Amino acid sequence: MNGIAGKTAIVTGASRGIGYAIAERLIAEGANVVITARKEETLAEATRALGDRARYVAGRADDADHQDEVLARAIDEFGSADYLVNNTGINPAYGPLMDIDPGVARKIMDVNVIAALSWVQKARAAWHGEHGGAIVNVASIAGVRPAPGIAMYGVSKAALIHLTEELAVELGPKTRVNAVAPAIVKTEFAKALYEGREEKVAAPYALKRLGVPSDIGGVVAFLLSDDAGWMTGQTVTVDGGVLLGGGI
Numbered sequence: 001m002n003g004i005a006g007k008t009a010i011v012t013g014a015s016r017g018i019g020y021a022i023a024e025r026l027i028a029e030g031a032n033v034v035i036t037a038r039k040e041e042t043l044a045e046a047t048r049a050l051g052d053r054a055r056y057v058a059g060r061a062d063d064a065d066h067q068d069e070v071l072a073r074a075i076d077e078f079g080s081a082d083y084l085v086n087n088t089g090i091n092p093a094y095g096p097l098m099d100i101d102p103g104v105a106r107k108i109m110d111v112n113v114i115a116a117l118s119w120v121q122k123a124r125a126a127w128h129g130e131h132g133g134a135i136v137n138v139a140s141i142a143g144v145r146p147a148p149g150i151a152m153y154g155v156s157k158a159a160l161i162h163l164t165e166e167l168a169v170e171l172g173p174k175t176r177v178n179a180v181a182p183a184i185v186k187t188e189f190a191k192a193l194y195e196g197r198e199e200k201v202a203a204p205y206a207l208k209r210l211g212v213p214s215d216i217g218g219v220v221a222f223l224l225s226d227d228a229g230w231m232t233g234q235t236v237t238v239d240g241g242v243l244l245g246g247g248i
Contacts, residue, residue: 012035014036015046021216037058113163120177137180142154168233183240215238
């Protein structure tokens, strides 16, 4: 992909799953990466697997000091902080909105939306304001259609999609901001949605399979690359065709 080689990307929530696949693809395209997550041991293992052009910083995605540390590490180690991928997301509550504890709802919004905004603000202050760059927010098709059972998660991802559009207007023309909205991807995070019944869950998908992390990694790499240089404020649905039949 054009323009990725030699750039530096920060990918949050990247010790495994979709975040790791994004980092892996960006490295394959010639980028440097700094990955983040809460657990240092799994981050260190992931970084060893990614190779010499990867670094890590452990911490909470919604911790402002952690965000500053990550940006400083990227610039100190690799000389830039061109790309930001807001991949961190939580979903600690299943069930209807009428049953959710308001404190849990606030936490979901804090991590899935407010933290993403904070990362963008800090990236702009540290690098993008002067040099420009590209940002991708990892949303979900739960933010596009109602998602019974994971409703509050869906509300947060709908907010993230709209945040993407607002940021694209504010940060252009120097910085492009796009999003991806995956359907069910086979990760530890999503296991409760398909484990033990994968064939049944995949039946409504036009492609008759669930996603794998690399399906998302390639699309994110494209959106960051110069090949998507005239795209901003867009949300790309990566869903194996499940929305074609009205499913989710």
